[in-house]
Amino acid sequence: GAGVSQSPRYKVAKRGQDVALRCDPISGHVSLFWYQQALGQGPEFLTYFQNEAQLDKSGLPSDRFFAERPEGSVSTLKIQRTQQEDSAVYLCASSLDGESYEQYFGPGTRLTVT
Amino acid sequence: GNSVTQMEGPVTLSEEAFLTINCTYTATGYPSLFWYVQYPGEGLQLLLKATKADDKGSNKGFEATYRKETTSFHLEKGSVQVSDSAVYFCALSDLGYSTLTFGKGTMLLVSP
Numbered sequence: 365g366a367g368v369s370q371s372p373r374y375k376v377a378k379r380g381q382d383v384a385l386r387c388d389p390i391s392g393h394v395s396l397f398w399y400q401q402a403l404g405q406g407p408e409f410l411t412y413f414q415n416e417a418q419l420d421k422s423g424l425p426s427d428r429f430f431a432e433r434p435e436g437s438v439s440t441l442k443i444q445r446t447q448q449e450d451s452a453v454y455l456c457a458s459s460l461d462g463e464s465y466e467q468y469f470g471p472g473t474r475l476t477v478t
Numbered sequence: 479g480n481s482v483t484q485m486e487g488p489v490t491l492s493e494e495a496f497l498t499i500n501c502t503y504t505a506t507g508y509p510s511l512f513w514y515v516q517y518p519g520e521g522l523q524l525l526l527k528a529t530k531a532d533d534k535g536s537n538k539g540f541e542a543t544y545r546k547e548t549t550s551f552h553l554e555k556g557s558v559q560v561s562d563s564a565v566y567f568c569a570l571s572d573l574g575y576s577t578l579t580f581g582k583g584t585m586l587l588v589s590p
Contacts, residue, residue: 368521397577406482406567406580407522420577455522459576467578469514469522 366390368470370456376476377446385441385473389458396439397467398431399455407455413439446477480505484568484581491558491588499553499584501542501568509570511535511544511551512578516565525553525566558588 369388377383389396395414399407400423409423415436424431428447433439443450453474457467485500503509513525513535526535531546540555551568568581 395576399578404582406569406582407578409577409579412577457522466524466527467576468524471521 368456368458368468370454370470370473372473373471374474374476376478379447379477380445382442382444383446383475385443385454385475387439387441387456387458387470389437389439389456390468391437392460393458393468394436394461395459395467396433397457397459398439398441399457400425401453401455401472403452410441410454443475446475448477451475451477480509480570480572480579482568482570482579482581484566484584486582487565487585489584489586491586493560493588493590494557495588497553497555497558497562497586499566499568499586501551501553501581503549503551503568503570505549505570505572507572509572511542512569512571513540513542513551513553514567514569514580516567516583518564522567558586560588560590562586563588 371386398410401407411431412420413433428444430442453472455472456470459467481504510529512527514522515525526537528535528544534543542551542553565583565585567583569578
Protein backbone atom coordinates (compact mmCIF):
# COMPACT_ATOMS: atom_id res chain seq x y z
CA GLY A 365 0.00 0.00 0.00
CA ALA A 366 0.96 3.65 -0.21
CA GLY A 367 3.32 5.03 2.35
CA VAL A 368 3.49 8.51 3.81
CA SER A 369 3.74 11.14 1.11
CA GLN A 370 4.81 14.75 1.39
CA SER A 371 4.61 17.65 -1.00
CA PRO A 372 6.33 19.54 -2.31
CA ARG A 373 9.57 17.58 -2.12
CA TYR A 374 11.60 20.77 -2.54
CA LYS A 375 10.66 24.34 -1.77
CA VAL A 376 12.68 27.49 -2.21
CA ALA A 377 11.30 30.57 -0.48
CA LYS A 378 12.53 34.09 -0.22
CA ARG A 379 12.99 35.35 3.31
CA GLY A 380 9.70 36.71 4.60
CA GLN A 381 7.47 34.51 2.45
CA ASP A 382 4.91 32.12 3.90
CA VAL A 383 5.09 28.41 3.02
CA ALA A 384 2.76 25.45 3.45
CA LEU A 385 4.00 21.87 3.57
CA ARG A 386 1.62 18.97 3.12
CA CYS A 387 1.65 15.48 4.60
CA ASP A 388 -0.56 12.56 3.55
CA PRO A 389 -0.25 9.85 6.19
CA ILE A 390 -0.91 6.17 5.72
CA SER A 391 -4.67 5.62 5.54
CA GLY A 392 -6.12 4.74 8.92
CA HIS A 393 -3.15 5.95 10.94
CA VAL A 394 -4.32 7.82 14.00
CA SER A 395 -1.09 9.53 15.00
CA LEU A 396 0.86 12.04 12.95
CA PHE A 397 4.17 13.69 13.78
CA TRP A 398 6.20 16.52 12.29
CA TYR A 399 9.98 16.69 12.68
CA GLN A 400 12.59 19.18 11.53
CA GLN A 401 15.97 17.90 10.36
CA ALA A 402 18.76 20.43 9.94
CA LEU A 403 21.72 19.54 7.75
CA GLY A 404 23.94 16.96 9.43
CA GLN A 405 21.62 16.58 12.41
CA GLY A 406 19.01 14.11 13.55
CA PRO A 407 15.31 14.89 13.25
CA GLU A 408 13.87 17.04 16.03
CA PHE A 409 10.25 16.82 17.14
CA LEU A 410 7.94 19.68 16.25
CA THR A 411 4.36 18.59 16.92
CA TYR A 412 2.04 15.61 17.34
CA PHE A 413 -1.57 14.94 16.37
CA GLN A 414 -3.90 12.21 17.44
CA ASN A 415 -6.67 12.30 14.85
CA GLU A 416 -7.52 16.00 14.50
CA ALA A 417 -6.35 16.93 17.99
CA GLN A 418 -2.95 18.57 18.34
CA LEU A 419 -1.80 17.01 21.60
CA ASP A 420 1.74 18.35 21.72
CA LYS A 421 3.23 21.38 20.01
CA SER A 422 6.10 21.89 22.39
CA GLY A 423 8.71 21.50 19.65
CA LEU A 424 7.49 24.33 17.41
CA PRO A 425 10.38 26.82 17.47
CA SER A 426 8.32 29.99 17.27
CA ASP A 427 4.81 31.29 16.78
CA ARG A 428 5.60 31.56 13.07
CA PHE A 429 5.10 27.80 12.89
CA PHE A 430 1.58 26.44 12.77
CA ALA A 431 0.26 22.94 12.04
CA GLU A 432 -3.21 21.59 11.48
CA ARG A 433 -4.97 18.34 10.71
CA PRO A 434 -8.60 19.40 10.45
CA GLU A 435 -10.17 16.10 9.37
CA GLY A 436 -7.76 13.74 11.08
CA SER A 437 -5.94 12.69 7.92
CA VAL A 438 -3.94 15.17 5.81
CA SER A 439 -1.83 17.63 7.77
CA THR A 440 -0.31 20.95 6.80
CA LEU A 441 2.68 22.63 8.42
CA LYS A 442 2.70 26.35 7.77
CA ILE A 443 5.63 28.65 8.34
CA GLN A 444 4.98 32.36 8.22
CA ARG A 445 7.57 35.02 7.40
CA THR A 446 10.27 32.44 6.73
CA GLN A 447 13.79 33.05 8.02
CA GLN A 448 17.08 31.54 6.89
CA GLU A 449 17.28 29.43 10.03
CA ASP A 450 14.08 27.69 8.91
CA SER A 451 16.04 25.98 6.10
CA ALA A 452 15.84 22.26 6.84
CA VAL A 453 14.15 19.04 5.81
CA TYR A 454 10.67 18.73 7.29
CA LEU A 455 9.67 15.16 7.96
CA CYS A 456 6.21 13.79 8.55
CA ALA A 457 5.58 10.43 10.18
CA SER A 458 2.44 8.49 10.99
CA SER A 459 1.69 5.55 13.20
CA LEU A 460 -1.31 3.34 13.65
CA ASP A 461 -1.82 4.67 17.14
CA GLY A 462 0.12 6.57 19.75
CA GLU A 463 1.20 3.44 21.56
CA SER A 464 2.41 1.37 18.64
CA TYR A 465 5.80 3.12 18.55
CA GLU A 466 6.58 2.24 14.94
CA GLN A 467 6.46 5.45 12.99
CA TYR A 468 6.49 5.44 9.20
CA PHE A 469 8.28 8.39 7.70
CA GLY A 470 7.67 10.28 4.51
CA PRO A 471 10.51 11.36 2.21
CA GLY A 472 10.50 14.88 3.60
CA THR A 473 10.26 18.38 2.17
CA ARG A 474 13.55 20.22 1.78
CA LEU A 475 12.96 23.91 2.47
CA THR A 476 15.60 26.41 1.46
CA VAL A 477 15.10 30.02 2.50
CA THR A 478 17.17 32.51 0.50
CA GLY B 479 15.26 15.79 29.35
CA ASN B 480 15.88 12.91 26.99
CA SER B 481 18.95 12.77 24.77
CA VAL B 482 20.78 10.34 22.50
CA THR B 483 24.49 10.39 21.73
CA GLN B 484 25.96 8.35 18.93
CA MET B 485 29.42 8.11 17.47
CA GLU B 486 30.36 10.56 14.79
CA GLY B 487 30.97 9.40 11.30
CA PRO B 488 31.66 8.69 8.68
CA VAL B 489 32.47 5.11 9.47
CA THR B 490 34.37 3.67 6.52
CA LEU B 491 34.61 -0.11 6.18
CA SER B 492 35.46 -2.69 3.58
CA GLU B 493 32.84 -5.23 2.57
CA GLU B 494 32.53 -8.15 5.02
CA ALA B 495 34.04 -6.16 7.90
CA PHE B 496 32.47 -6.09 11.37
CA LEU B 497 30.41 -3.04 12.22
CA THR B 498 29.76 -1.34 15.56
CA ILE B 499 28.03 2.01 15.90
CA ASN B 500 27.89 3.19 19.50
CA CYS B 501 24.77 4.75 21.00
CA THR B 502 24.15 5.90 24.56
CA TYR B 503 21.08 7.60 25.94
CA THR B 504 19.75 9.68 28.80
CA ALA B 505 16.10 9.35 29.75
CA THR B 506 14.00 10.05 32.80
CA GLY B 507 11.83 6.96 32.46
CA TYR B 508 12.16 3.55 30.85
CA PRO B 509 12.34 4.26 27.15
CA SER B 510 11.99 2.09 24.10
CA LEU B 511 15.05 2.18 21.87
CA PHE B 512 15.31 2.18 18.09
CA TRP B 513 17.68 2.21 15.19
CA TYR B 514 16.46 3.94 12.03
CA VAL B 515 18.26 3.88 8.68
CA GLN B 516 18.19 6.43 5.89
CA TYR B 517 19.41 5.18 2.53
CA PRO B 518 20.50 7.78 -0.03
CA GLY B 519 17.49 9.58 -1.46
CA GLU B 520 15.00 7.71 0.73
CA GLY B 521 13.04 8.36 3.90
CA LEU B 522 13.82 7.07 7.38
CA GLN B 523 13.03 3.40 7.91
CA LEU B 524 12.83 1.51 11.17
CA LEU B 525 15.67 -1.02 11.29
CA LEU B 526 15.13 -2.59 14.70
CA LYS B 527 13.81 -1.86 18.16
CA ALA B 528 13.89 -3.04 21.77
CA THR B 529 11.30 -2.11 24.35
CA LYS B 530 12.82 -3.28 27.63
CA ALA B 531 16.13 -3.98 29.30
CA ASP B 532 18.14 -6.94 27.92
CA ASP B 533 15.91 -7.19 24.83
CA LYS B 534 17.80 -7.74 21.60
CA GLY B 535 16.42 -6.22 18.42
CA SER B 536 17.51 -7.73 15.13
CA ASN B 537 16.81 -7.29 11.43
CA LYS B 538 18.72 -7.83 8.17
CA GLY B 539 21.75 -9.12 10.05
CA PHE B 540 21.90 -6.08 12.34
CA GLU B 541 21.56 -6.48 16.10
CA ALA B 542 21.39 -4.21 19.13
CA THR B 543 20.91 -5.08 22.82
CA TYR B 544 19.17 -2.76 25.29
CA ARG B 545 21.68 -2.34 28.15
CA LYS B 546 20.07 -0.46 31.03
CA GLU B 547 23.15 -0.64 33.27
CA THR B 548 25.28 1.18 30.70
CA THR B 549 22.38 3.11 29.08
CA SER B 550 23.53 1.86 25.70
CA PHE B 551 22.08 0.40 22.51
CA HIS B 552 25.04 -0.26 20.22
CA LEU B 553 24.34 -1.39 16.66
CA GLU B 554 26.35 -4.35 15.31
CA LYS B 555 26.60 -6.38 12.15
CA GLY B 556 28.99 -9.22 11.57
CA SER B 557 29.64 -8.69 7.86
CA VAL B 558 28.64 -5.46 6.13
CA GLN B 559 27.74 -5.13 2.47
CA VAL B 560 28.07 -2.22 0.08
CA SER B 561 24.26 -1.95 0.16
CA ASP B 562 24.43 -1.14 3.89
CA SER B 563 25.91 2.26 3.09
CA ALA B 564 23.48 4.72 4.67
CA VAL B 565 23.00 7.04 7.63
CA TYR B 566 22.01 5.28 10.86
CA PHE B 567 20.07 7.04 13.62
CA CYS B 568 19.67 5.86 17.19
CA ALA B 569 16.45 7.04 18.84
CA LEU B 570 14.39 6.65 21.99
CA SER B 571 10.77 7.01 22.96
CA ASP B 572 9.39 7.36 26.46
CA LEU B 573 7.06 4.58 27.47
CA GLY B 574 3.48 5.52 26.73
CA TYR B 575 4.29 8.46 24.50
CA SER B 576 5.80 7.78 21.15
CA THR B 577 7.54 11.01 20.17
CA LEU B 578 11.07 10.07 19.10
CA THR B 579 14.29 11.69 20.28
CA PHE B 580 17.06 11.08 17.74
CA GLY B 581 20.83 11.14 17.81
CA LYS B 582 22.70 13.10 15.17
CA GLY B 583 23.19 10.11 12.89
CA THR B 584 26.24 8.14 11.78
CA MET B 585 27.10 7.77 8.13
CA LEU B 586 28.36 4.34 7.11
CA LEU B 587 30.32 3.94 3.90
CA VAL B 588 31.14 0.41 2.76
CA SER B 589 33.56 -0.10 -0.10
CA PRO B 590 33.88 -3.27 -2.24
